[in-house]
Amino acid sequence: MIRVTVWNEFKHEREFAQIRHVYPEGIHGCIAGFLGEEQDLFVRTATFDMEEHGLTEEVLQKTDVLIFWSHALQEEFSDEVAKRVREHVLSGMGLAALHSAHYSKIMKLLLGTSMTLKWRHGDKEKIWCTAPSHPIAAGIPEMIEIPQEEMYGEYFDIPRPDDVVFTGWFSGGEVFRSGCTFTRGMGKIFYFQPGHEEYPVYRQPQVQQIIKNAVRFCAPAGGERRELCCQEVKRQG
Numbered sequence: 001m002i003r004v005t006v007w008n009e010f011k012h013e014r015e016f017a018q019i020r021h022v023y024p025e026g027i028h029g030c031i032a033g034f035l036g037e038e039q040d041l042f043v044r045t046a047t048f049d050m051e052e053h054g055l056t057e058e059v060l061q062k063t064d065v066l067i068f069w070s071h072a073l074q075e076e077f078s079d080e081v082a083k084r085v086r087e088h089v090l091s092g093m094g095l096a097a098l099h100s101a102h103y104s105k106i107m108k109l110l111l112g113t114s115m116t117l118k119w120r121h122g123d124k125e126k127i128w129c130t131a132p133s134h135p136i137a138a139g140i141p142e143m144i145e146i147p148q149e150e151m152y153g154e155y156f157d158i159p160r161p162d163d164v165v166f167t168g169w170f171s172g173g174e175v176f177r178s179g180c181t182f183t184r185g186m187g188k189i190f191y192f193q194p195g196h197e198e199y200p201v202y203r204q205p206q207v208q209q210i211i212k213n214a215v216r217f218c219a220p221a222g223g224e225r226r227e228l229c230c231q232e233v234k235r236q237g
Contacts, residue, residue: 002219003042005063006032009073010047012197022200034208065094065215070101082106090185094218099195110184118153124171125149131165136213144206150196152176190214
């Protein structure tokens with residue numbers, strides 16, 4: 001059984017009626033809903049307003065893969081909790097960072113670059129599978145069309161990925177490394193660009209399949225995580 005924690009700020013859905021209409025259960029609730037249908041996954045959720053953002057040491061000890069969606073509260077996120085998540089990734093916990101979570105403190109700590117990019121509000125996107133043999137691409141067609149999405153464009157300031165599984169093309173002509181994997185310490189990371197809160201991207205079956213595949217890919221091998229002491233984590237960081 002893979003233990004998954006789905007984390008979301010849960011800010012936009014509560015503040016804006018049009019976003020609440022798209023995700024009445026919150027983005028985290030939507031993702032947890034389709035993941036919870038899988039027999040090999042145990043799913044819980046956590047949000048920003050919980051104590052320690054719901055990512056306590058106890059929760060992370062019991063998490064094999066953390067799915068993380070953030071946007072408006074990047075700077076308000078606790079430095080201490082961000083460092084705690086980083087240590088768990090280094091010790092083997094998987095991380096799937098979605099959409100604007102590229103700019104989270106967690107991703108900056110793990111990848112070590114500015115994580116900046118070009119962006120424009122509102123566009124049509126075609127997601128092209130550029131590594132069809134990768135496990136995250138299993139069952140995914142050559143191209144997925146997303147009718148409405150926020151444009152993210154190059155240059156995307158990330159370190160060299162292990163694999164670029166998906167590449168996005170937008171109707172304005174921009175391209176973007178939309179699905180990238182990284183390894184840090186003993187943990188596997190997947191960054192996936194689609195998922196602007198105003199659009200029902202996470203309700204598209206093919207997007208859901210990518211996230212399911214990513215959970216299984218990022219999960220620790222054999223379902224086991226090695227516990228690193230603080231000194232070991234610091235040496236790897």
